[in-house]
Amino acid sequence: MMETITLNNGSTMPLIGTGTNTYGKEGNQYRGELNGDFSALSSAIQVGYRLIDTAISYRNEAGVGKTVHDSGVERSEFFLTTKIPVQDEYIGSAESVEQTVLQSLKNLQTDYIDLYLIHHPIEDKGKLKQTWQVLESFVDQGKLKAIGVSNFDIELLETLKSFARIQPAVNQIESNPHTWNDELIDYLFAHNIQPEAWGPLSKVTEDQESALAKIGEKYGKNWGQVLLRYQVQRGVVVIPKSHNAKRQTLNLELFDFTLTTDEMAEIKSL
Ligand SMILES: NC(=O)c1ccc[n+]([C@@H]2O[C@H](COP(=O)([O-])OP(=O)(O)OC[C@H]3O[C@@H](n4cnc5c(N)ncnc54)[C@H](OP(=O)(O)O)[C@@H]3O)[C@@H](O)[C@H]2O)c1
Structure with missing residues:
Protein backbone atom coordinates (compact mmCIF):
# COMPACT_ATOMS: atom_id res chain seq x y z
CA MET A 1 0.00 0.00 0.00
CA MET A 2 1.50 3.32 -1.09
CA GLU A 3 1.22 6.02 1.54
CA THR A 4 0.64 9.68 0.78
CA ILE A 5 1.01 13.07 2.44
CA THR A 6 -1.14 16.18 2.10
CA LEU A 7 0.52 19.33 0.76
CA ASN A 8 -0.23 22.85 2.02
CA ASN A 9 -2.51 23.36 -1.02
CA GLY A 10 -4.64 20.39 0.07
CA SER A 11 -3.52 18.01 -2.67
CA THR A 12 -2.25 14.52 -2.03
CA MET A 13 1.30 13.46 -2.92
CA PRO A 14 2.71 9.91 -2.81
CA LEU A 15 5.57 9.49 -0.32
CA ILE A 16 7.60 7.70 -2.97
CA GLY A 17 8.04 8.37 -6.65
CA THR A 18 10.51 7.63 -9.40
CA GLY A 19 13.29 9.87 -10.60
CA THR A 20 13.76 9.99 -14.38
CA ASN A 21 16.96 11.94 -14.99
CA THR A 22 18.69 9.20 -17.02
CA TYR A 23 15.59 7.72 -18.66
CA GLY A 24 15.40 7.85 -22.46
CA LYS A 25 19.16 8.36 -22.74
CA GLU A 26 22.08 6.47 -24.27
CA GLY A 27 23.96 4.34 -21.74
CA ASN A 28 21.59 5.47 -18.95
CA GLN A 29 23.85 8.49 -18.65
CA TYR A 30 22.58 11.91 -17.54
CA ARG A 31 24.34 13.61 -20.46
CA GLY A 32 23.74 10.74 -22.90
CA GLU A 33 22.06 11.32 -26.27
CA LEU A 34 18.29 10.91 -26.21
CA ASN A 35 17.45 7.48 -27.63
CA GLY A 36 13.70 7.29 -27.02
CA ASP A 37 14.05 4.20 -24.82
CA PHE A 38 11.66 4.74 -21.94
CA SER A 39 11.31 1.07 -21.02
CA ALA A 40 12.65 1.81 -17.53
CA LEU A 41 9.85 4.33 -16.97
CA SER A 42 7.24 1.94 -18.39
CA SER A 43 8.51 -0.67 -15.98
CA ALA A 44 8.37 1.79 -13.06
CA ILE A 45 4.74 2.60 -13.90
CA GLN A 46 3.94 -1.08 -14.25
CA VAL A 47 5.34 -1.96 -10.82
CA GLY A 48 3.31 0.85 -9.25
CA TYR A 49 5.07 4.22 -9.31
CA ARG A 50 2.65 7.11 -9.77
CA LEU A 51 4.76 10.11 -8.73
CA ILE A 52 7.01 10.83 -11.72
CA ASP A 53 9.77 13.44 -11.34
CA THR A 54 11.14 15.01 -14.52
CA ALA A 55 12.62 18.41 -15.46
CA ILE A 56 13.08 20.51 -18.55
CA SER A 57 16.85 20.28 -18.13
CA TYR A 58 16.68 16.45 -18.30
CA ARG A 59 15.61 16.95 -21.97
CA ASN A 60 13.21 14.03 -21.60
CA GLU A 61 10.01 15.80 -20.58
CA ALA A 62 8.26 14.90 -23.86
CA GLY A 63 9.34 11.25 -23.71
CA VAL A 64 8.20 11.04 -20.11
CA GLY A 65 4.88 12.61 -21.12
CA LYS A 66 4.38 10.16 -23.98
CA THR A 67 5.24 7.15 -21.81
CA VAL A 68 2.83 8.27 -19.08
CA HIS A 69 0.13 8.98 -21.66
CA ASP A 70 0.59 5.62 -23.40
CA SER A 71 0.72 3.64 -20.13
CA GLY A 72 -3.01 3.07 -20.03
CA VAL A 73 -3.11 4.33 -16.44
CA GLU A 74 -5.55 7.20 -15.89
CA ARG A 75 -4.07 10.68 -15.71
CA SER A 76 -5.77 11.28 -12.36
CA GLU A 77 -3.73 8.45 -10.80
CA PHE A 78 -0.45 10.18 -11.58
CA PHE A 79 1.36 12.92 -9.69
CA LEU A 80 3.55 14.61 -12.31
CA THR A 81 6.38 16.92 -11.34
CA THR A 82 8.58 18.96 -13.64
CA LYS A 83 10.97 21.87 -13.10
CA ILE A 84 11.73 25.16 -14.81
CA PRO A 85 15.44 25.89 -15.37
CA VAL A 86 16.72 29.25 -14.15
CA GLN A 87 18.58 30.44 -17.24
CA ASP A 88 17.24 33.63 -18.84
CA GLU A 89 15.95 31.63 -21.80
CA TYR A 90 13.28 30.31 -19.40
CA ILE A 91 12.89 32.98 -16.70
CA GLY A 92 14.23 36.13 -18.36
CA SER A 93 10.77 37.66 -18.68
CA ALA A 94 7.21 36.93 -17.56
CA GLU A 95 6.45 35.85 -21.14
CA SER A 96 9.31 33.35 -21.21
CA VAL A 97 8.12 31.78 -17.94
CA GLU A 98 4.63 31.56 -19.40
CA GLN A 99 5.86 29.96 -22.63
CA THR A 100 7.95 27.48 -20.64
CA VAL A 101 4.97 26.33 -18.56
CA LEU A 102 2.79 26.02 -21.66
CA GLN A 103 5.50 23.92 -23.34
CA SER A 104 5.70 21.64 -20.28
CA LEU A 105 1.93 21.11 -20.43
CA LYS A 106 2.28 20.22 -24.10
CA ASN A 107 5.27 17.92 -23.53
CA LEU A 108 3.50 16.12 -20.71
CA GLN A 109 0.34 15.82 -22.83
CA THR A 110 -1.83 17.08 -20.02
CA ASP A 111 -4.00 20.04 -19.08
CA TYR A 112 -2.58 20.25 -15.55
CA ILE A 113 0.70 19.51 -13.77
CA ASP A 114 0.59 18.34 -10.15
CA LEU A 115 3.79 20.06 -9.04
CA TYR A 116 5.92 22.67 -10.84
CA LEU A 117 9.27 23.49 -9.28
CA ILE A 118 11.87 26.22 -9.80
CA HIS A 119 14.84 23.90 -10.37
CA HIS A 120 17.59 26.00 -8.75
CA PRO A 121 17.96 29.17 -6.70
CA ILE A 122 17.17 32.43 -8.51
CA GLU A 123 19.38 34.90 -6.71
CA ASP A 124 17.94 38.00 -8.39
CA LYS A 125 14.98 38.87 -6.18
CA GLY A 126 13.10 40.67 -8.97
CA LYS A 127 13.36 37.68 -11.29
CA LEU A 128 12.38 35.30 -8.52
CA LYS A 129 9.30 37.37 -7.78
CA GLN A 130 8.38 37.67 -11.44
CA THR A 131 8.78 33.94 -12.00
CA TRP A 132 6.76 33.07 -8.91
CA GLN A 133 3.94 35.41 -9.88
CA VAL A 134 3.58 33.75 -13.28
CA LEU A 135 3.51 30.33 -11.59
CA GLU A 136 0.85 31.67 -9.19
CA SER A 137 -1.27 32.79 -12.14
CA PHE A 138 -1.14 29.25 -13.56
CA VAL A 139 -2.32 27.93 -10.19
CA ASP A 140 -5.23 30.39 -10.39
CA GLN A 141 -6.10 28.90 -13.79
CA GLY A 142 -5.91 25.34 -12.46
CA LYS A 143 -3.09 24.42 -14.84
CA LEU A 144 -0.58 23.96 -12.04
CA LYS A 145 -1.93 22.32 -8.89
CA ALA A 146 1.04 22.97 -6.61
CA ILE A 147 4.15 25.10 -7.06
CA GLY A 148 7.44 24.83 -5.24
CA VAL A 149 11.18 25.07 -5.43
CA SER A 150 14.31 22.92 -5.50
CA ASN A 151 17.72 23.41 -3.93
CA PHE A 152 16.59 26.55 -2.07
CA ASP A 153 18.23 27.37 1.28
CA ILE A 154 16.48 28.91 4.27
CA GLU A 155 17.48 32.46 3.37
CA LEU A 156 16.06 32.25 -0.14
CA LEU A 157 12.91 30.56 1.13
CA GLU A 158 12.46 33.48 3.55
CA THR A 159 12.77 35.90 0.62
CA LEU A 160 10.25 33.94 -1.43
CA LYS A 161 7.83 33.66 1.51
CA SER A 162 7.96 37.42 2.03
CA PHE A 163 6.17 38.14 -1.24
CA ALA A 164 4.47 34.86 -2.15
CA ARG A 165 0.69 35.01 -2.41
CA ILE A 166 0.77 31.20 -2.74
CA GLN A 167 3.33 29.68 -0.40
CA PRO A 168 5.74 27.08 -1.84
CA ALA A 169 4.35 23.56 -1.34
CA VAL A 170 7.62 21.63 -1.72
CA ASN A 171 11.39 22.08 -1.59
CA GLN A 172 13.18 19.26 -3.44
CA ILE A 173 16.68 18.93 -2.01
CA GLU A 174 19.49 16.45 -1.74
CA SER A 175 19.18 14.12 1.25
CA ASN A 176 21.31 11.01 1.82
CA PRO A 177 23.86 9.90 4.45
CA HIS A 178 26.52 12.16 2.88
CA THR A 179 24.31 15.25 2.94
CA TRP A 180 21.24 14.82 5.13
CA ASN A 181 20.32 18.53 5.08
CA ASP A 182 18.60 18.08 8.43
CA GLU A 183 18.61 21.74 9.50
CA LEU A 184 16.85 22.67 6.27
CA ILE A 185 14.43 19.74 6.58
CA ASP A 186 13.51 20.82 10.13
CA TYR A 187 12.85 24.34 8.82
CA LEU A 188 10.65 22.97 6.02
CA PHE A 189 8.54 20.91 8.41
CA ALA A 190 8.20 23.93 10.71
CA HIS A 191 6.96 26.06 7.79
CA ASN A 192 4.59 23.54 6.23
CA ILE A 193 6.76 23.08 3.14
CA GLN A 194 7.07 19.44 2.13
CA PRO A 195 10.69 18.18 1.91
CA GLU A 196 11.40 15.88 -1.04
CA ALA A 197 14.75 14.06 -1.19
CA TRP A 198 16.67 13.75 -4.45
CA GLY A 199 19.60 11.33 -4.70
CA PRO A 200 18.15 9.39 -1.75
CA LEU A 201 20.31 6.31 -2.52
CA SER A 202 23.42 8.21 -3.59
CA LYS A 203 26.81 8.73 -1.90
CA VAL A 204 26.39 5.84 0.55
CA THR A 205 29.73 4.43 1.74
CA GLU A 206 30.34 0.70 2.18
CA ASP A 207 30.33 1.08 5.95
CA GLN A 208 27.01 2.91 5.84
CA GLU A 209 25.60 0.22 3.54
CA SER A 210 26.63 -2.48 6.02
CA ALA A 211 25.12 -0.62 8.96
CA LEU A 212 21.84 -0.15 7.06
CA ALA A 213 21.83 -3.78 5.88
CA LYS A 214 22.32 -4.93 9.47
CA ILE A 215 19.29 -2.93 10.62
CA GLY A 216 17.30 -4.44 7.74
CA GLU A 217 18.08 -8.07 8.63
CA LYS A 218 15.29 -8.53 11.14
CA TYR A 219 12.76 -7.06 8.70
CA GLY A 220 14.02 -8.93 5.63
CA LYS A 221 14.92 -5.59 3.98
CA ASN A 222 18.08 -4.47 2.14
CA TRP A 223 20.13 -1.33 2.84
CA GLN A 233 8.98 7.37 8.18
CA ARG A 234 10.08 10.90 9.11
CA GLY A 235 7.76 12.30 6.45
CA VAL A 236 10.25 13.09 3.67
CA VAL A 237 9.13 12.20 0.12
CA VAL A 238 11.74 10.15 -1.82
CA ILE A 239 12.29 9.78 -5.57
CA PRO A 240 14.79 6.95 -6.05
CA LYS A 241 15.59 6.06 -9.66
CA SER A 242 16.50 2.63 -10.99
CA HIS A 243 16.82 1.12 -14.46
CA ASN A 244 16.29 -2.34 -12.96
CA ALA A 245 12.71 -3.64 -12.52
CA LYS A 246 13.64 -5.76 -9.52
CA ARG A 247 15.18 -2.80 -7.67
CA GLN A 248 12.27 -0.56 -8.71
CA THR A 249 9.93 -3.06 -7.05
CA LEU A 250 12.05 -3.47 -3.90
CA ASN A 251 12.35 0.31 -3.49
CA LEU A 252 8.53 0.55 -3.30
CA GLU A 253 8.26 -2.03 -0.51
CA LEU A 254 8.59 0.41 2.38
CA PHE A 255 5.23 0.31 4.08
CA ASP A 256 5.18 -3.13 5.72
CA PHE A 257 7.76 -2.44 8.45
CA THR A 258 8.53 0.28 11.00
CA LEU A 259 11.98 1.28 12.26
CA THR A 260 12.36 1.65 16.02
CA THR A 261 13.27 4.97 17.64
CA ASP A 262 16.79 3.64 18.25
CA GLU A 263 17.18 2.56 14.63
CA MET A 264 15.95 5.96 13.43
CA ALA A 265 18.54 7.62 15.69
CA GLU A 266 21.30 5.31 14.45
CA ILE A 267 20.53 6.11 10.80
CA LYS A 268 20.38 9.85 11.53
CA SER A 269 23.90 9.68 12.95
CA LEU A 270 25.43 7.61 10.11
N1 LIG B 1 16.31 18.76 -8.08
C1 LIG B 1 17.54 18.42 -8.38
O1 LIG B 1 18.43 19.27 -8.48
C2 LIG B 1 17.87 16.98 -8.61
C3 LIG B 1 19.21 16.56 -8.64
C4 LIG B 1 19.47 15.20 -8.81
C5 LIG B 1 18.42 14.31 -8.98
N2 LIG B 1 17.11 14.74 -8.98
C6 LIG B 1 15.97 13.79 -9.14
O2 LIG B 1 16.09 12.78 -8.16
C7 LIG B 1 16.06 11.50 -8.79
C8 LIG B 1 16.84 10.49 -7.97
O3 LIG B 1 18.19 10.85 -7.84
P1 LIG B 1 19.34 10.10 -8.64
O4 LIG B 1 18.75 9.46 -9.84
O5 LIG B 1 20.41 11.08 -8.85
O6 LIG B 1 19.92 9.08 -7.61
P2 LIG B 1 19.37 7.89 -6.66
O7 LIG B 1 17.95 7.61 -6.92
O8 LIG B 1 19.82 8.23 -5.30
O9 LIG B 1 20.27 6.68 -7.12
C9 LIG B 1 20.22 6.15 -8.37
C10 LIG B 1 21.25 5.04 -8.47
O10 LIG B 1 21.05 4.07 -7.44
C11 LIG B 1 20.94 2.77 -8.00
N3 LIG B 1 19.90 2.05 -7.21
C12 LIG B 1 18.56 2.24 -7.25
N4 LIG B 1 17.93 1.44 -6.36
C13 LIG B 1 18.91 0.73 -5.74
C14 LIG B 1 18.90 -0.24 -4.70
N5 LIG B 1 17.75 -0.66 -4.14
N6 LIG B 1 20.08 -0.76 -4.30
C15 LIG B 1 21.23 -0.35 -4.86
N7 LIG B 1 21.31 0.58 -5.84
C16 LIG B 1 20.16 1.11 -6.28
C17 LIG B 1 20.57 2.97 -9.45
O11 LIG B 1 21.20 2.00 -10.26
P3 LIG B 1 20.33 0.96 -11.13
O12 LIG B 1 19.68 1.75 -12.20
O13 LIG B 1 21.34 0.01 -11.64
O14 LIG B 1 19.35 0.32 -10.17
C18 LIG B 1 21.14 4.35 -9.76
O15 LIG B 1 22.46 4.22 -10.25
C19 LIG B 1 16.62 11.80 -10.18
O16 LIG B 1 16.37 10.77 -11.10
C20 LIG B 1 15.94 13.10 -10.49
O17 LIG B 1 14.61 12.87 -10.93
C21 LIG B 1 16.84 16.06 -8.78
Whole structure:
Protein backbone atom coordinates (compact mmCIF):
# COMPACT_ATOMS: atom_id res chain seq x y z
CA MET A 1 0.00 0.00 0.00
CA MET A 2 1.50 3.32 -1.09
CA GLU A 3 1.22 6.02 1.54
CA THR A 4 0.64 9.68 0.78
CA ILE A 5 1.01 13.07 2.44
CA THR A 6 -1.14 16.18 2.10
CA LEU A 7 0.52 19.33 0.76
CA ASN A 8 -0.23 22.85 2.02
CA ASN A 9 -2.51 23.36 -1.02
CA GLY A 10 -4.64 20.39 0.07
CA SER A 11 -3.52 18.01 -2.67
CA THR A 12 -2.25 14.52 -2.03
CA MET A 13 1.30 13.46 -2.92
CA PRO A 14 2.71 9.91 -2.81
CA LEU A 15 5.57 9.49 -0.32
CA ILE A 16 7.60 7.70 -2.97
CA GLY A 17 8.04 8.37 -6.65
CA THR A 18 10.51 7.63 -9.40
CA GLY A 19 13.29 9.87 -10.60
CA THR A 20 13.76 9.99 -14.38
CA ASN A 21 16.96 11.94 -14.99
CA THR A 22 18.69 9.20 -17.02
CA TYR A 23 15.59 7.72 -18.66
CA GLY A 24 15.40 7.85 -22.46
CA LYS A 25 19.16 8.36 -22.74
CA GLU A 26 22.08 6.47 -24.27
CA GLY A 27 23.96 4.34 -21.74
CA ASN A 28 21.59 5.47 -18.95
CA GLN A 29 23.85 8.49 -18.65
CA TYR A 30 22.58 11.91 -17.54
CA ARG A 31 24.34 13.61 -20.46
CA GLY A 32 23.74 10.74 -22.90
CA GLU A 33 22.06 11.32 -26.27
CA LEU A 34 18.29 10.91 -26.21
CA ASN A 35 17.45 7.48 -27.63
CA GLY A 36 13.70 7.29 -27.02
CA ASP A 37 14.05 4.20 -24.82
CA PHE A 38 11.66 4.74 -21.94
CA SER A 39 11.31 1.07 -21.02
CA ALA A 40 12.65 1.81 -17.53
CA LEU A 41 9.85 4.33 -16.97
CA SER A 42 7.24 1.94 -18.39
CA SER A 43 8.51 -0.67 -15.98
CA ALA A 44 8.37 1.79 -13.06
CA ILE A 45 4.74 2.60 -13.90
CA GLN A 46 3.94 -1.08 -14.25
CA VAL A 47 5.34 -1.96 -10.82
CA GLY A 48 3.31 0.85 -9.25
CA TYR A 49 5.07 4.22 -9.31
CA ARG A 50 2.65 7.11 -9.77
CA LEU A 51 4.76 10.11 -8.73
CA ILE A 52 7.01 10.83 -11.72
CA ASP A 53 9.77 13.44 -11.34
CA THR A 54 11.14 15.01 -14.52
CA ALA A 55 12.62 18.41 -15.46
CA ILE A 56 13.08 20.51 -18.55
CA SER A 57 16.85 20.28 -18.13
CA TYR A 58 16.68 16.45 -18.30
CA ARG A 59 15.61 16.95 -21.97
CA ASN A 60 13.21 14.03 -21.60
CA GLU A 61 10.01 15.80 -20.58
CA ALA A 62 8.26 14.90 -23.86
CA GLY A 63 9.34 11.25 -23.71
CA VAL A 64 8.20 11.04 -20.11
CA GLY A 65 4.88 12.61 -21.12
CA LYS A 66 4.38 10.16 -23.98
CA THR A 67 5.24 7.15 -21.81
CA VAL A 68 2.83 8.27 -19.08
CA HIS A 69 0.13 8.98 -21.66
CA ASP A 70 0.59 5.62 -23.40
CA SER A 71 0.72 3.64 -20.13
CA GLY A 72 -3.01 3.07 -20.03
CA VAL A 73 -3.11 4.33 -16.44
CA GLU A 74 -5.55 7.20 -15.89
CA ARG A 75 -4.07 10.68 -15.71
CA SER A 76 -5.77 11.28 -12.36
CA GLU A 77 -3.73 8.45 -10.80
CA PHE A 78 -0.45 10.18 -11.58
CA PHE A 79 1.36 12.92 -9.69
CA LEU A 80 3.55 14.61 -12.31
CA THR A 81 6.38 16.92 -11.34
CA THR A 82 8.58 18.96 -13.64
CA LYS A 83 10.97 21.87 -13.10
CA ILE A 84 11.73 25.16 -14.81
CA PRO A 85 15.44 25.89 -15.37
CA VAL A 86 16.72 29.25 -14.15
CA GLN A 87 18.58 30.44 -17.24
CA ASP A 88 17.24 33.63 -18.84
CA GLU A 89 15.95 31.63 -21.80
CA TYR A 90 13.28 30.31 -19.40
CA ILE A 91 12.89 32.98 -16.70
CA GLY A 92 14.23 36.13 -18.36
CA SER A 93 10.77 37.66 -18.68
CA ALA A 94 7.21 36.93 -17.56
CA GLU A 95 6.45 35.85 -21.14
CA SER A 96 9.31 33.35 -21.21
CA VAL A 97 8.12 31.78 -17.94
CA GLU A 98 4.63 31.56 -19.40
CA GLN A 99 5.86 29.96 -22.63
CA THR A 100 7.95 27.48 -20.64
CA VAL A 101 4.97 26.33 -18.56
CA LEU A 102 2.79 26.02 -21.66
CA GLN A 103 5.50 23.92 -23.34
CA SER A 104 5.70 21.64 -20.28
CA LEU A 105 1.93 21.11 -20.43
CA LYS A 106 2.28 20.22 -24.10
CA ASN A 107 5.27 17.92 -23.53
CA LEU A 108 3.50 16.12 -20.71
CA GLN A 109 0.34 15.82 -22.83
CA THR A 110 -1.83 17.08 -20.02
CA ASP A 111 -4.00 20.04 -19.08
CA TYR A 112 -2.58 20.25 -15.55
CA ILE A 113 0.70 19.51 -13.77
CA ASP A 114 0.59 18.34 -10.15
CA LEU A 115 3.79 20.06 -9.04
CA TYR A 116 5.92 22.67 -10.84
CA LEU A 117 9.27 23.49 -9.28
CA ILE A 118 11.87 26.22 -9.80
CA HIS A 119 14.84 23.90 -10.37
CA HIS A 120 17.59 26.00 -8.75
CA PRO A 121 17.96 29.17 -6.70
CA ILE A 122 17.17 32.43 -8.51
CA GLU A 123 19.38 34.90 -6.71
CA ASP A 124 17.94 38.00 -8.39
CA LYS A 125 14.98 38.87 -6.18
CA GLY A 126 13.10 40.67 -8.97
CA LYS A 127 13.36 37.68 -11.29
CA LEU A 128 12.38 35.30 -8.52
CA LYS A 129 9.30 37.37 -7.78
CA GLN A 130 8.38 37.67 -11.44
CA THR A 131 8.78 33.94 -12.00
CA TRP A 132 6.76 33.07 -8.91
CA GLN A 133 3.94 35.41 -9.88
CA VAL A 134 3.58 33.75 -13.28
CA LEU A 135 3.51 30.33 -11.59
CA GLU A 136 0.85 31.67 -9.19
CA SER A 137 -1.27 32.79 -12.14
CA PHE A 138 -1.14 29.25 -13.56
CA VAL A 139 -2.32 27.93 -10.19
CA ASP A 140 -5.23 30.39 -10.39
CA GLN A 141 -6.10 28.90 -13.79
CA GLY A 142 -5.91 25.34 -12.46
CA LYS A 143 -3.09 24.42 -14.84
CA LEU A 144 -0.58 23.96 -12.04
CA LYS A 145 -1.93 22.32 -8.89
CA ALA A 146 1.04 22.97 -6.61
CA ILE A 147 4.15 25.10 -7.06
CA GLY A 148 7.44 24.83 -5.24
CA VAL A 149 11.18 25.07 -5.43
CA SER A 150 14.31 22.92 -5.50
CA ASN A 151 17.72 23.41 -3.93
CA PHE A 152 16.59 26.55 -2.07
CA ASP A 153 18.23 27.37 1.28
CA ILE A 154 16.48 28.91 4.27
CA GLU A 155 17.48 32.46 3.37
CA LEU A 156 16.06 32.25 -0.14
CA LEU A 157 12.91 30.56 1.13
CA GLU A 158 12.46 33.48 3.55
CA THR A 159 12.77 35.90 0.62
CA LEU A 160 10.25 33.94 -1.43
CA LYS A 161 7.83 33.66 1.51
CA SER A 162 7.96 37.42 2.03
CA PHE A 163 6.17 38.14 -1.24
CA ALA A 164 4.47 34.86 -2.15
CA ARG A 165 0.69 35.01 -2.41
CA ILE A 166 0.77 31.20 -2.74
CA GLN A 167 3.33 29.68 -0.40
CA PRO A 168 5.74 27.08 -1.84
CA ALA A 169 4.35 23.56 -1.34
CA VAL A 170 7.62 21.63 -1.72
CA ASN A 171 11.39 22.08 -1.59
CA GLN A 172 13.18 19.26 -3.44
CA ILE A 173 16.68 18.93 -2.01
CA GLU A 174 19.49 16.45 -1.74
CA SER A 175 19.18 14.12 1.25
CA ASN A 176 21.31 11.01 1.82
CA PRO A 177 23.86 9.90 4.45
CA HIS A 178 26.52 12.16 2.88
CA THR A 179 24.31 15.25 2.94
CA TRP A 180 21.24 14.82 5.13
CA ASN A 181 20.32 18.53 5.08
CA ASP A 182 18.60 18.08 8.43
CA GLU A 183 18.61 21.74 9.50
CA LEU A 184 16.85 22.67 6.27
CA ILE A 185 14.43 19.74 6.58
CA ASP A 186 13.51 20.82 10.13
CA TYR A 187 12.85 24.34 8.82
CA LEU A 188 10.65 22.97 6.02
CA PHE A 189 8.54 20.91 8.41
CA ALA A 190 8.20 23.93 10.71
CA HIS A 191 6.96 26.06 7.79
CA ASN A 192 4.59 23.54 6.23
CA ILE A 193 6.76 23.08 3.14
CA GLN A 194 7.07 19.44 2.13
CA PRO A 195 10.69 18.18 1.91
CA GLU A 196 11.40 15.88 -1.04
CA ALA A 197 14.75 14.06 -1.19
CA TRP A 198 16.67 13.75 -4.45
CA GLY A 199 19.60 11.33 -4.70
CA PRO A 200 18.15 9.39 -1.75
CA LEU A 201 20.31 6.31 -2.52
CA SER A 202 23.42 8.21 -3.59
CA LYS A 203 26.81 8.73 -1.90
CA VAL A 204 26.39 5.84 0.55
CA THR A 205 29.73 4.43 1.74
CA GLU A 206 30.34 0.70 2.18
CA ASP A 207 30.33 1.08 5.95
CA GLN A 208 27.01 2.91 5.84
CA GLU A 209 25.60 0.22 3.54
CA SER A 210 26.63 -2.48 6.02
CA ALA A 211 25.12 -0.62 8.96
CA LEU A 212 21.84 -0.15 7.06
CA ALA A 213 21.83 -3.78 5.88
CA LYS A 214 22.32 -4.93 9.47
CA ILE A 215 19.29 -2.93 10.62
CA GLY A 216 17.30 -4.44 7.74
CA GLU A 217 18.08 -8.07 8.63
CA LYS A 218 15.29 -8.53 11.14
CA TYR A 219 12.76 -7.06 8.70
CA GLY A 220 14.02 -8.93 5.63
CA LYS A 221 14.92 -5.59 3.98
CA ASN A 222 18.08 -4.47 2.14
CA TRP A 223 20.13 -1.33 2.84
CA GLY A 224 18.30 0.72 0.21
CA GLN A 225 14.89 -0.13 1.61
CA VAL A 226 16.03 0.77 5.13
CA LEU A 227 17.40 4.11 3.93
CA LEU A 228 14.24 4.97 1.98
CA ARG A 229 12.08 3.82 4.92
CA TYR A 230 14.00 6.19 7.20
CA GLN A 231 13.05 9.13 4.98
CA VAL A 232 9.38 8.27 4.50
CA GLN A 233 8.98 7.37 8.18
CA ARG A 234 10.08 10.90 9.11
CA GLY A 235 7.76 12.30 6.45
CA VAL A 236 10.25 13.09 3.67
CA VAL A 237 9.13 12.20 0.12
CA VAL A 238 11.74 10.15 -1.82
CA ILE A 239 12.29 9.78 -5.57
CA PRO A 240 14.79 6.95 -6.05
CA LYS A 241 15.59 6.06 -9.66
CA SER A 242 16.50 2.63 -10.99
CA HIS A 243 16.82 1.12 -14.46
CA ASN A 244 16.29 -2.34 -12.96
CA ALA A 245 12.71 -3.64 -12.52
CA LYS A 246 13.64 -5.76 -9.52
CA ARG A 247 15.18 -2.80 -7.67
CA GLN A 248 12.27 -0.56 -8.71
CA THR A 249 9.93 -3.06 -7.05
CA LEU A 250 12.05 -3.47 -3.90
CA ASN A 251 12.35 0.31 -3.49
CA LEU A 252 8.53 0.55 -3.30
CA GLU A 253 8.26 -2.03 -0.51
CA LEU A 254 8.59 0.41 2.38
CA PHE A 255 5.23 0.31 4.08
CA ASP A 256 5.18 -3.13 5.72
CA PHE A 257 7.76 -2.44 8.45
CA THR A 258 8.53 0.28 11.00
CA LEU A 259 11.98 1.28 12.26
CA THR A 260 12.36 1.65 16.02
CA THR A 261 13.27 4.97 17.64
CA ASP A 262 16.79 3.64 18.25
CA GLU A 263 17.18 2.56 14.63
CA MET A 264 15.95 5.96 13.43
CA ALA A 265 18.54 7.62 15.69
CA GLU A 266 21.30 5.31 14.45
CA ILE A 267 20.53 6.11 10.80
CA LYS A 268 20.38 9.85 11.53
CA SER A 269 23.90 9.68 12.95
CA LEU A 270 25.43 7.61 10.11
N1 LIG B 1 16.31 18.76 -8.08
C1 LIG B 1 17.54 18.42 -8.38
O1 LIG B 1 18.43 19.27 -8.48
C2 LIG B 1 17.87 16.98 -8.61
C3 LIG B 1 19.21 16.56 -8.64
C4 LIG B 1 19.47 15.20 -8.81
C5 LIG B 1 18.42 14.31 -8.98
N2 LIG B 1 17.11 14.74 -8.98
C6 LIG B 1 15.97 13.79 -9.14
O2 LIG B 1 16.09 12.78 -8.16
C7 LIG B 1 16.06 11.50 -8.79
C8 LIG B 1 16.84 10.49 -7.97
O3 LIG B 1 18.19 10.85 -7.84
P1 LIG B 1 19.34 10.10 -8.64
O4 LIG B 1 18.75 9.46 -9.84
O5 LIG B 1 20.41 11.08 -8.85
O6 LIG B 1 19.92 9.08 -7.61
P2 LIG B 1 19.37 7.89 -6.66
O7 LIG B 1 17.95 7.61 -6.92
O8 LIG B 1 19.82 8.23 -5.30
O9 LIG B 1 20.27 6.68 -7.12
C9 LIG B 1 20.22 6.15 -8.37
C10 LIG B 1 21.25 5.04 -8.47
O10 LIG B 1 21.05 4.07 -7.44
C11 LIG B 1 20.94 2.77 -8.00
N3 LIG B 1 19.90 2.05 -7.21
C12 LIG B 1 18.56 2.24 -7.25
N4 LIG B 1 17.93 1.44 -6.36
C13 LIG B 1 18.91 0.73 -5.74
C14 LIG B 1 18.90 -0.24 -4.70
N5 LIG B 1 17.75 -0.66 -4.14
N6 LIG B 1 20.08 -0.76 -4.30
C15 LIG B 1 21.23 -0.35 -4.86
N7 LIG B 1 21.31 0.58 -5.84
C16 LIG B 1 20.16 1.11 -6.28
C17 LIG B 1 20.57 2.97 -9.45
O11 LIG B 1 21.20 2.00 -10.26
P3 LIG B 1 20.33 0.96 -11.13
O12 LIG B 1 19.68 1.75 -12.20
O13 LIG B 1 21.34 0.01 -11.64
O14 LIG B 1 19.35 0.32 -10.17
C18 LIG B 1 21.14 4.35 -9.76
O15 LIG B 1 22.46 4.22 -10.25
C19 LIG B 1 16.62 11.80 -10.18
O16 LIG B 1 16.37 10.77 -11.10
C20 LIG B 1 15.94 13.10 -10.49
O17 LIG B 1 14.61 12.87 -10.93
C21 LIG B 1 16.84 16.06 -8.78
